[in-house]
Each structure stands twice: as structure tokens, then as C-alpha cells.
Amino acid sequence: MxxxxxxxxxxxxxxxxxxxxxxxxxxxxxxxxxxxxNPGGSVKDRAAKAMIEEAEKNGSLMPGQRILESSSGNTAAGLAMIAKVKGYPFTVVVPENVSVERVKLLRAFGAEIIFSPAAEGSNGAMRRAQALAAEHPDWWFSYQYGNPANPKAHYEGxxxxxxxxxxxxxxxxxxxxxxxxxxxxxxxxxxxxxxxxxxxxxxxxxxxxxxxxxxxxxxxxxxxxxxxxxxxxxxxxxxxxxxxxxxxxxxxxxxxxxxxxxxxxxxxxxxxxxxxxxxxxxxxxxxxxxxxxxxxxxxxxxxxxxxxxxxxxxx
Amino acid sequence: MAVEVRLPNIFRPVAAGRASVRAEGATVGEVFEDLVRQYPELRASLLTPEGELHRHLNVFVNDDDIRYLGKLDAKVNDEDIVTLMPAVAGGA
Missing domain, CATH: 3.40.50.1100 (Rossmann fold)
Structure with missing residues (x-):
């Protein structure tokens, strides 16, 4: 179909x-x-969709709640696209040395972008997101590195x-x-x-x-x-x-x-x-x-x- | 067997700032023993107190991860390049 x-x-x-x-x-x-x-342009749409829908199902993500993630671009694009469709605000920590297209794509989907230092790579972005999650317990942190819905999306899809x-x-x-x-x-x-x-x-x-x-x-x-x-x-x-x-x-x-x-x-x-x-x-x-x-x-x-x-x- | 061992930034201070050093051995374990003989301070970074590979250290013989080649028993050949690389987050 x-x-x-x-x-x-x-x-x-x-x-x-x-x-x-x-x-x-x-x-x-x-x-x-x-x-x-995939509509967000990468394999990460699968994990993004699975993480959000699993959280909706188990009640950890409520309507209108802010979503937080760290990503060098593809997971962020998937989450930003889905957040837009479903009406969630979205904040992402992105290392500053990702390609300009990745940043522009995130902006197209209305994501709030926080840059982390290039020298710290994805590790630095993740640490920053973890700190933000601790500061804002009312946000939902999808945490792709530890979220079981991420591998599950590939096991089931x-x-x-x-x-x-x-x-x-x-x-x-x-x-x-x-x-x-x-x-x-x-x-x-x-x-x-x-x-x-x-x-x-x-x-x-x-x-x-x-x-x-x-x-x-x-x-x-x-x-x-x-x-x-x-x-x-x-x-x-x-x-x-x-x-x-x-x-x-x-x-x-x-x-x-x-x-x-x-x-x-x-x-x-x-x-x-x-x-x-x-x-x-x-x-x-x-x-x-x-x-x-x-x-x-x-x-x-x-x-x-x-x-x-x-x-x-x-x- | 003499090999070149490439060191990540974080290990260089204990190896007089060098980005790569020479070491000898027929296995990665033997190469590590030779490395520790030359630079004793490296031991804690390479191995756990029990002698296992540090969980945040990836070791490649040429481009091949030794965790899937017998770990410290992985064989090395003359002039192989052994690269030490910290495990870091990846993924877009």
C-alpha cells in the first residue's frame, strides 16, 4: 500500500x-x-518513533511534555520530525562539529538546539543532556544510548x-x-x-x-x-x-x-x-x-x- | 615480533608525549607486558587489577578489535599496528 x-x-x-x-x-x-x-532521512526514525511511542504507552511521556536528547543529527532529526507531528516541544544537544545541513534540518522541524564543544564529541553532548535532564525533571529524556526501545525497533522492524x-x-x-x-x-x-x-x-x-x-x-x-x-x-x-x-x-x-x-x-x-x-x-x-x-x-x-x-x- | 603501538591523547603524557611507541611480543598480552615495562604508569589504563582488558579501552590489531580475536591472546605479526582507542559514544 x-x-x-x-x-x-x-x-x-x-x-x-x-x-x-x-x-x-x-x-x-x-x-x-x-x-x-525514511521521512526524517535516516535509520534513526525507527528508534525515535519506537522510543516516543513506548514512552507514550507506559505514561513516562505526557501530552505537551518537552522531549530532550543528545544526537549528532540523525536521531535528533527523527525525534524533531515526530515531536512536530505529535505536538511535543523538543530540545537537542548537538556537538558543534556536525554538518550544516543537519543543523538546518533540525531548525526546519522547529527543534531547540544547544551546541556542545566539538572536542568532546558525542560523549560531551550526552553528558550535557544528562545534566539538563537532572536540572529539568519535568522533561522527558529519550536517552537513545540506554533506551531499550532503540534496539527493540530493529528487533521488531x-x-x-x-x-x-x-x-x-x-x-x-x-x-x-x-x-x-x-x-x-x-x-x-x-x-x-x-x-x-x-x-x-x-x-x-x-x-x-x-x-x-x-x-x-x-x-x-x-x-x-x-x-x-x-x-x-x-x-x-x-x-x-x-x-x-x-x-x-x-x-x-x-x-x-x-x-x-x-x-x-x-x-x-x-x-x-x-x-x-x-x-x-x-x-x-x-x-x-x-x-x-x-x-x-x-x-x-x-x-x-x-x-x-x-x-x-x-x- | 616488533609492532607499532598508537596511543590516544590521554595516554601520551605517560609516554613522554609520544603518539606511537614500539613494543615487542607475539600476542597483544605480551605487547602490553612490554609496554608496561617501558611505561609502568600505563598499566592501570590498559588492564584491570585482575589483568583483564579495561572496559573503556578498545584495542585494534591493524583494524580488527581484539575482543573478537581472543582478547589478550590475539596474535600479532611483525610490523602490525596496534591501536589503543578509548570507547566513546558514537551514533548519530
């Missing part, structure tokens, strides 16, 4: 596209799930969709951010077929951790720890910005216009494909390329674009 009562009903049920022509191993098929087609569209999947590769996607989908797929291997991809911490004073200030999302992510994952690879950008460009060559974190996921897929004889690898494209146009990902000099990406939060 292509007619909907609400834009929120269009979240999920995203297309899975065969991009095996990009696989470095002819025996390894590659399919990519395009989450950029993204995972079953992949299984429905590609039951022959042997490997699932996805970015490790809040861990919502990889935990939810990974758990679902392994329950259906324990032989499925789950590979995570993450960006190097690099410049974004300058604000960290000691290791005890580090952070592993409760979504990952509470769901025993260490046992669920089979591999975790770090992928740098240069390779991520190169893969975003290769995707554009086959008509897929996706963000830098999709490039990182594809770099992980390529490594996976090189290590196996035969496989059907499924990955997730978290968002489209629209929010990164100002960074010249596809057209700029590779060295310059890579250097800029080192200082910008794109994952």
Missing part, C-alpha cells in the same frame, strides 16, 4: 538493493538496506524486514553507534539462524576524543552492554574517513547516494567479503548523502575531504 494516514506510518519497510557489482569477491553477494528513504527479503543472509554488517541497529538486527537474525555472523564497523575515535581526560570517562552504550553485545558480535573493524568516503563514491557510481557512515559500512562489507568463500552479506545504509553535500564528499579533492571529515562528526 502506498497511501498513508500519517507520515509516521511511512517509517520502516525500506528497500533492500543488490549491489553485488561492488563486491570484491564474486562469490559474495552484497545487499544494502536504504534507510535514507529492521531485522524481520531483512529476514523477509533475504532469508539466505549469512553475514550482517552495520555501524556501531548507539548499537541499536546491530543489537536489534543481529539478535533477530541469530535467533532465526545461529550461523549468521554479525560484524560491526566503527570510525576511529581520533580527534573527537580530545575532551576525554581519562579512560574512566569513556563510554560503552548500555544498549550494547545490557544486550550482551560482546557475545553477539563476531567481529568489529575500525574504518577511517578516507576509506569511508571512497566507498561513498563507489556507491554513487551504482546510483546509490548515501552518507559517509554508509561508506564505512561498505568498507566493512568489503573486508568481510574478502575473508569468506561464499556469502550473502546484508548491510544498512543509515542515511542518504543529502546532509553531506556541503562537505564535497563526492566531488572534492580526496585528501581535503578526508581531512575535513576527521574534524566533523559523520557517524
Amino acid at each position: 502506498a497511501r498513508y494516514d500519517s507520515v509516521l506510518d511511512t517509517i520502516g519497510n525500506t528497500p533492500l538493493v543488490d549491489v553485488s557489482e561492488l563486491s570484491p569477491n564474486p562469490q559474495a553477494r552484497v545487499l544494502i538496506k536504504l534507510e535514507g528513504v 529492521t531485522g524481520p524486514e531483512i529476514w523477509r527479503d533475504c532469508p539466505e543472509v549469512t553475514h550482517f554488517v552495520a555501524g556501531l553507534g548507539t548499537a541499536g541497529t546491530i543489537i536489534g538486527v543481529g539478535k533477530f537474525l541469530k535467533e532465526r539462524n545461529p550461523a549468521v555472523r554479525v560484524w560491526a564497523v566503527q570510525p576511529p575515535a581520533g580527534e573527537t576524543v580530545e575532551g576525554l581526560k581519562n579512560l574512566d570517562e569513556g563510554f560503552v552504550p548500555p544498549v550494547f552492554v545490557d544486550n550482551d553485545g560482546y557475545s553477539l558480535l563476531d567481529r568489529n573493524r575500525v574504518v577511517g574517513p578516507r576509506e569511508s568516503i571512497e566507498w561513498a563514491r563507489r556507491l554513487a557510481d551504482v546510483g546509490i547516494f548515501a552518507g559517509i557512515s554508509t561508506g564505512a559500512a561498505m568498507a566493512g562489507v568489503a573486508r568481510c567479503a574478502m575473508e569468506v568463500d561464499e556469502a550473502t552479506i546484508v548491510t544498512v545504509s543509515p542515511d542518504g548523502g543529502w546532509k553531506y553535500l556541503s562537505t564535497d564528499v563526492w566531488t572534492g579533492d580526496l585528501d581535503e575531504v578526508t581531512e575535513r571529515a576527521r574534524h566533523e562528526l559523520y557517524f
Whole structure:
């Protein structure tokens, strides 16, 4: 059906596209799930909707109550869009080094934006949001890193969709951010077929951790720890910005216009494909390329674009 | 086996400000022992008192997380790059 009562009903049920022509191993098929087609522009619409609707159901979010979150952009966009539709005011803490499009998108949906220092990365934004939540107990803090509705959205949505569209999947590769996607989908797929291997991809911490004073200030999302992510994952690879950008460009060559974190996921897929004889690898494209146009990902000099990406939060 | 160990900003003060140091060993555990011999103050950052990997430290051999390669028993080859990276929040 292509007619909907609400834009929120269009979240999920995203297309899975065969991009095996990009696989470095002819025996390894590659399919990519395009989450950029969600109405807020990213996979995070799923978690945003699930977190809000779960809170409405259990009574922790009341009509007109202010929603608070920290996000480098995509969760914020999803929450801002849904908050607009449902009539909640929304405040978000955003690291100041996110792309200009992300900020403009949030403004389009009427979000109140509080910037946190670039050097503190997503950790700093999260700490600021936690402090704000403590100061304003009347606000509802969705806390994507620890909210069980985040992985549940993928366990009940993204995972079953992949299984429905590609039951022959042997490997699932996805970015490790809040861990919502990889935990939810990974758990679902392994329950259906324990032989499925789950590979995570993450960006190097690099410049974004300058604000960290000691290791005890580090952070592993409760979504990952509470769901025993260490046992669920089979591999975790770090992928740098240069390779991520190169893969975003290769995707554009086959008509897929996706963000830098999709490039990182594809770099992980390529490594996976090189290590196996035969496989059907499924990955997730978290968002489209629209929010990164100002960074010249596809057209700029590779060295310059890579250097800029080192200082910008794109994952 | 001699490897290059890349240190995050927060570890550099105990390694004379260096961003990378050399260490020897056939496994990550042995490389850590050599690191601690050279820079004793690093021990508390690398390992818990029980000798387990610090929960907020991610260690990659080249680009591969050792938690899924046998942890401290993960093998290293000559001229591998071992990167120490604090676990931080990610995700858009």
C-alpha cells in the first residue's frame, strides 16, 4: 500500500538493493538496506518513533511534555520530525562539529538546539543532556544510548524486514553507534539462524576524543552492554574517513547516494567479503548523502575531504 | 615480533608525549607486558587489577578489535599496528 494516514506510518519497510557489482569477491553477494528513504532521512526514525511511542504507552511521556536528547543529527532529526507531528516541544544537544545541513534540518522541524564543544564529541553532548535532564525533571529524556526501545525497533522492524527479503543472509554488517541497529538486527537474525555472523564497523575515535581526560570517562552504550553485545558480535573493524568516503563514491557510481557512515559500512562489507568463500552479506545504509553535500564528499579533492571529515562528526 | 603501538591523547603524557611507541611480543598480552615495562604508569589504563582488558579501552590489531580475536591472546605479526582507542559514544 502506498497511501498513508500519517507520515509516521511511512517509517520502516525500506528497500533492500543488490549491489553485488561492488563486491570484491564474486562469490559474495552484497545487499544494502536504504534507510535514507525514511521521512526524517535516516535509520534513526525507527528508534525515535519506537522510543516516543513506548514512552507514550507506559505514561513516562505526557501530552505537551518537552522531549530532550543528545544526537549528532540523525536521531535528533527523527525525534524533531515526530515531536512536530505529535505536538511535543523538543530540545537537542548537538556537538558543534556536525554538518550544516543537519543543523538546518533540525531548525526546519522547529527543534531547540544547544551546541556542545566539538572536542568532546558525542560523549560531551550526552553528558550535557544528562545534566539538563537532572536540572529539568519535568522533561522527558529519550536517552537513545540506554533506551531499550532503540534496539527493540530493529528487533521488531529492521531485522524481520531483512529476514523477509533475504532469508539466505549469512553475514550482517552495520555501524556501531548507539548499537541499536546491530543489537536489534543481529539478535533477530541469530535467533532465526545461529550461523549468521554479525560484524560491526566503527570510525576511529581520533580527534573527537580530545575532551576525554581519562579512560574512566569513556563510554560503552548500555544498549550494547545490557544486550550482551560482546557475545553477539563476531567481529568489529575500525574504518577511517578516507576509506569511508571512497566507498561513498563507489556507491554513487551504482546510483546509490548515501552518507559517509554508509561508506564505512561498505568498507566493512568489503573486508568481510574478502575473508569468506561464499556469502550473502546484508548491510544498512543509515542515511542518504543529502546532509553531506556541503562537505564535497563526492566531488572534492580526496585528501581535503578526508581531512575535513576527521574534524566533523559523520557517524 | 616488533609492532607499532598508537596511543590516544590521554595516554601520551605517560609516554613522554609520544603518539606511537614500539613494543615487542607475539600476542597483544605480551605487547602490553612490554609496554608496561617501558611505561609502568600505563598499566592501570590498559588492564584491570585482575589483568583483564579495561572496559573503556578498545584495542585494534591493524583494524580488527581484539575482543573478537581472543582478547589478550590475539596474535600479532611483525610490523602490525596496534591501536589503543578509548570507547566513546558514537551514533548519530
